[in-house]
Amino acid sequence: MNKNDPVVFVVDDDVSVLRALQRLLKSAGFRAETFVSAQEFLSYRRPDAPACLVLDVRMPELDGLDLQERLAAEGTSIPTIFITGFGDIPMTVQAMKRGAVDFIPKPFNDQDLLDAIDRAIDRDVRARREQSVRDRIQTRFESLTPREREVFATVVTGMLNKQIAVHLGVTEKTIKVHRARVMQKMQAESLAELVRLAERLGITPSEDRLEAAPSD
Amino acid sequence: MTNCHSLHAIENVKPGDHLCCIYETDEEHRQILTPFLRKGLQQGEKVLTIVDAHSAETVLGYLQDDGVDAAPYLASGQLVIISSDEAYLRDGVFDPDGMITLLQTEMEQSLAEGYSALRVTGEMTWALQSLPRPERLIEYEAKLNNFFPSSRCLAICQYDRRRFDPALLLGVLRTHPVAVIGTATYDNCYYVPPADLLGADPASEELARCLQHLAERRRMEETLRESEATARALLNAHTDFAAVLDASGTILDVNEAMARRLGRPLDELVGMNIWELFPPDVAERRKAYTDKVFLSGKPVRFEDERQGTWFDNVCYPVLDAQGEVTKIAVHARDITERVQAEMALREAKELFETTFATQRDAILLLNAKDPPEIMDCNPASEEVFGYTREEMLGRTTAFLHVNEARLREFQAHLDTAVKERRYLHLLEFQMKRKDGTAFPTEHSVMPIQDEQGTRSGWVGVVRDITERVRANEDALQHREQLAHIMRVASMGELTASLAHELNQPLTAVVSNAQAAQRFLACDAPDLDEVRAALADIAESGLRAGSVIRGLRAMLRKGDFKQEPLDINEIVGEVVPLVQGEAVLNNVSIELKLAKGLPHVSGDRIQLEQVVLNLLLNGIEALRELEAGVRKLVVRTEQTTPDAVELAVLDWGVGLDEQTKDRIFDAFFSTKPGGLGMGLTINRSIVRAHNGQLWATQHPGGGAAFHVRLPSGKGKLT
Numbered sequence: 001m002n003k004n005d006p007v008v009f010v011v012d013d014d015v016s017v018l019r020a021l022q023r024l025l026k027s028a029g030f031r032a033e034t035f036v037s038a039q040e041f042l043s044y045r046r047p048d049a050p051a052c053l054v055l056d057v058r059m060p061e062l063d064g065l066d067l068q069e070r071l072a073a074e075g076t077s078i079p080t081i082f083i084t085g086f087g088d089i090p091m092t093v094q095a096m097k098r099g100a101v102d103f104i105p106k107p108f109n110d111q112d113l114l115d116a117i118d119r120a121i122d123r124d125v126r127a128r129r130e131q132s133v134r135d136r137i138q139t140r141f142e143s144l145t146p147r148e149r150e151v152f153a154t155v156v157t158g159m160l161n162k163q164i165a166v167h168l169g170v171t172e173k174t175i176k177v178h179r180a181r182v183m184q185k186m187q188a189e190s191l192a193e194l195v196r197l198a199e200r201l202g203i204t205p206s207e208d209r210l211e212a213a214p215s216d
Numbered sequence: 217m218t219n220c221h222s223l224h225a226i227e228n229v230k231p232g233d234h235l236c237c238i239y240e241t242d243e244e245h246r247q248i249l250t251p252f253l254r255k256g257l258q259q260g261e262k263v264l265t266i267v268d269a270h271s272a273e274t275v276l277g278y279l280q281d282d283g284v285d286a287a288p289y290l291a292s293g294q295l296v297i298i299s300s301d302e303a304y305l306r307d308g309v310f311d312p313d314g315m316i317t318l319l320q321t322e323m324e325q326s327l328a329e330g331y332s333a334l335r336v337t338g339e340m341t342w343a344l345q346s347l348p349r350p351e352r353l354i355e356y357e358a359k360l361n362n363f364f365p366s367s368r369c370l371a372i373c374q375y376d377r378r379r380f381d382p383a384l385l386l387g388v389l390r391t392h393p394v395a396v397i398g399t400a401t402y403d404n405c406y407y408v409p410p411a412d413l414l415g416a417d418p419a420s421e422e423l424a425r426c427l428q429h430l431a432e433r434r435r436m437e438e439t440l441r442e443s444e445a446t447a448r449a450l451l452n453a454h455t456d457f458a459a460v461l462d463a464s465g466t467i468l469d470v471n472e473a474m475a476r477r478l479g480r481p482l483d484e485l486v487g488m489n490i491w492e493l494f495p496p497d498v499a500e501r502r503k504a505y506t507d508k509v510f511l512s513g514k515p516v517r518f519e520d521e522r523q524g525t526w527f528d529n530v531c532y533p534v535l536d537a538q539g540e541v542t543k544i545a546v547h548a549r550d551i552t553e554r555v556q557a558e559m560a561l562r563e564a565k566e567l568f569e570t571t572f573a574t575q576r577d578a579i580l581l582l583n584a585k586d587p588p589e590i591m592d593c594n595p596a597s598e599e600v601f602g603y604t605r606e607e608m609l610g611r612t613t614a615f616l617h618v619n620e621a622r623l624r625e626f627q628a629h630l631d632t633a634v635k636e637r638r639y640l641h642l643l644e645f646q647m648k649r650k651d652g653t654a655f656p657t658e659h660s661v662m663p664i665q666d667e668q669g670t671r672s673g674w675v676g677v678v679r680d681i682t683e684r685v686r687a688n689e690d691a692l693q694h695r696e697q698l699a700h701i702m703r704v705a706s707m708g709e710l711t712a713s714l715a716h717e718l719n720q721p722l723t724a725v726v727s728n729a730q731a732a733q734r735f736l737a738c739d740a741p742d743l744d745e746v747r748a749a750l751a752d753i754a755e756s757g758l759r760a761g762s763v764i765r766g767l768r769a770m771l772r773k774g775d776f777k778q779e780p781l782d783i784n785e786i787v788g789e790v791v792p793l794v795q796g797e798a799v800l801n802n803v804s805i806e807l808k809l810a811k812g813l814p815h816v817s818g819d820r821i822q823l824e825q826v827v828l829n830l831l832l833n834g835i836e837a838l839r840e841l842e843a844g845v846r847k848l849v850v851r852t853e854q855t856t857p858d859a860v861e862l863a864v865l866d867w868g869v870g871l872d873e874q875t876k877d878r879i880f881d882a883f884f885s886t887k888p889g890g891l892g893m894g895l896t897i898n899r900s901i902v903r904a905h906n907g908q909l910w911a912t913q914h915p916g917g918g919a920a921f922h923v924r925l926p927s928g929k930g931k932l933t
Contacts, residue, residue, distance in 0.1 A: 016724040017723050020727035020731065020756075023731040023748070023749055024728070024731040024734070027730075027731040027735045028734055058802070059799065060799060060802055060804035060846070062802075063802055085715070085720055085796070086712065086715075106722070107723040107725070108726070109730070110727060110730035110731070
């Protein structure tokens with residue numbers, strides 16, 4: 001196992017359950033980290049690897065749902081599987097609404113948990129990849145100069161170069177140069193791709209901007 | 217001295233006496249002569265009557281009127297009536313010496329005839345014929361005084377005052393030691409002994425005698441005054457009340473104590489009517505008694521109460537010379553104290569007898585023998601033991617005890633109690649009825665001592681407490697039932713938590729087993745993990761088992777069983793039952809259990825119930841609070857050498873003053889929908905274990921419930 005292998009975090013106040021889950025995860029080839037309370041998990045420095053969280057709902061002091069809230073407030077989102085010895089319905093609904101991967105009552109069949117863990121880890125892998133792509137795009141965008149960003153913003157509206165030139169108050173030739181640089185920095189092969197990237201970045205061209213006088 | 221004899225003095229005349237009788241009426245004559253003659257005849261004396269003015273028939277008539285038949289006496293010669301001619305004037309001449317000789321002769325003859333004495337009486341009217349000179353008569357009378365004293369002869373000389381010369385009568389007075397004047401008899405102070413009267417110088421003798429008499433008289437008066445003063449002082453000195461009353465109730469005399477009581481000065485009272493000083497009903501009541509004295513002439517004694525004071529009254533008749541009651545002397549003593557003491561004693565006696573008879577407990581009175589015997593027993597004893605009183609008297613108490621050994625045991629208790637506390641108080645002990653059944657009793661025994669402090673016996677009170685024991689057992693049973701119901705209800709409330717508590721170990725079992733299967737499916741199975749998995753499976757299985765066991769124990773309906781228990785173990789068995797509930801409410805339970813605590817004695821299930829209840833209450837109290845303070849701490853420690861204390865502390869809102877006081881009351885609950893029985897039952901369970909359960913506010917801000925139980929001997933490590 002290397003440190004980038006996916007890791008399963010298990011939080012349960014019952015020590016024997018915790019030990020059993022660790023053993024089960026080990027037997028299934030997962031890397032597991034166990035915590036006997038939510039606080040203990042929150043104060044742990046998590047490795048940078050795909051992960052999921054197997055969480056007992058009802059725990060003394062801080063319970064599972066509280067932990068979920070805390071993580072959301074932190075900005076982290078780890079796919080979570082709830083397990084519980086109680087199994088009441090309102091709790092289930094609440095957990096699922098908050099985006100849990102699954103809600104499994106105890107005792108459970110190992111496969112049910114392992115499947116859920118697989119799904120959770122997959123979700124996390126995808127999410128991480130998504131995030132990483134988004135990061136890269138973001139980096140590329142940040143390498144654009146302000147003028148280039150303007151050109152980017154207007155090009156994706158579908159305006160012709162000479163229209164953009166008029167709009168921005170520069171020559172068409174300048175526009176062409178900027179456009180080429182944008183394409184290069186953003187590593188887009190086509191306009192369509194540029195448009196997709198713009199969507200990804202959440203750039204929405206507005207009418208106001210076209211009216212406004214450009215500033216160099 | 218003026219000695220007033222009554223008429224009866226005549227009857228007391230005896231041989232040696234020489235009386236004169238000076239009468240003024242025939243009636244007086246009769247009254248004196250009749251008893252004189254009668255007495256002599258009745259006493260077997262020879263009676264010689266010399267008649268003159270009165271005839272023999274008259275004299276016989278006196279006797280007849282008095283109921284004496286003279287005929288036999290005359291016939292026998294005991295009674296002789298002769299005329300003065302035959303006696304004094306024999307030979308026609310009065311010869312004093314000759315008369316005396318005659319008397320002597322007659323006396324000797326009478327004695328020879330078997331009579332005890334010679335009783336003579338003569339009518340002296342013959343002397344009026346002036347045959348003898350008055351001096352001769354007086355000489356005679358004087359000489360008689362030499363004769364009579366040593367003789368067995370007695371006489372009354374009759375003188376008619378109407379007819380005799382006063383000068384002569386003076387001489388008569390001088391010559392008779394005893395004078396009967398009218399019907400009154402006097403010791404004659406004017407009597408002159410013959411030696412002096414007939415002596416050489418009678419005048420100077422008489423002068424001496426008169427002067428002496430004056431001195432004597434004065435002495436008499438002084439003595440009288442003194443004795444009166446003494447009597448008065450005596451009367452006034454004592455605190456009893458005294459008065460002298462006449463028949464109408466006039467106060468003739470009264471003492472100071474009485475005057476004070478009546479509330480008036482002494483001199484004012486004398487002459488008042490005593491009956492006017494009392495209310496009419498009181499006066500009437502008392503007058504009835506005093507009247508009786510006047511009528512009967514006998515003293516009357518009575519007790520009387522007025523205004524809260526009791527008096528012992530004696531009314532004594534005061535007789536005059538005629539023997540009539542003219543006055544009574546009243547003496548009254550305040551006997552309130554005695555009466556009150558008597559009443560108190562009577563009341564106490566009645567109370568004792570009533571108590572003894574009506575008391576439903578058996579009371580046995582025993583003597584001081586060793587072993588003591590039953591001297592008396594009350595009716596209740598028969599009911600309690602089944603024997604009749606007759607069957608119990610005179611026996612020792614052995615037959616009332618279950619057996620020899622128990623009897624000795626009882627004796628030991630009694631001896632110790634008497635030595636330490638002087639009596640045996642409410643010992644619960646089994647006794648045996650006549651039909652052989654043993655029954656529980658409450659037994660008190662107290663020794664009785666006489667005034668000197670020696671033991672004179674014992675009092676034993678035995679109460680049959682069969683009913684009470686049964687009632688106690690019933691009450692105990694009810695409490696057990698109630699506690700059981702509460703336990704079942706608690707378990708019902710915990711269903712979800714208990715399910716959770718079972719789910720945990722089950723999860724561990726299943727996950728461990730499936731993990732082991734996966735390991736074994738590998739090419740190179742990690743057998744260490746498999747082994748570890750199996751070990752955990754076993755442990756979890758057992759853990760589930762103990763939860764089930766705890767549950768079953770709570771649901772069991774058992775009788776109170778006393779055994780040594782480890783309080784930490786009790787806590788350990790209860791926590792799994794509530795763990796689920798705690799978790800469900802986000803409450804953490806922390807255990808701070810001291811090591812090496814001594815064991816406590818009690819019923820395991822009931823003590824578990826108490827701890828369970830306290831924990832559930834704690835969880836309930838913390839339910840609504842924010843995270844961080846939802847903590848229960850269970851602490852056990854040995855607070856004093858003879859006690860173990862368990863405390864359940866929470867960090868909740870705590871208890872306010874009113875709640876703290878009421879929290880143990882039945883049906884009081886701060887929980888909405890709560891029954892309010894839990895703490896009440898807990899308290900009664902703890903009490904039944906000789907312990908205490910109380911609540912405090914602890915410094916951290918929450919409530920703390922404390923259970924203190926006495927520890928048995930011996931420690932558990």
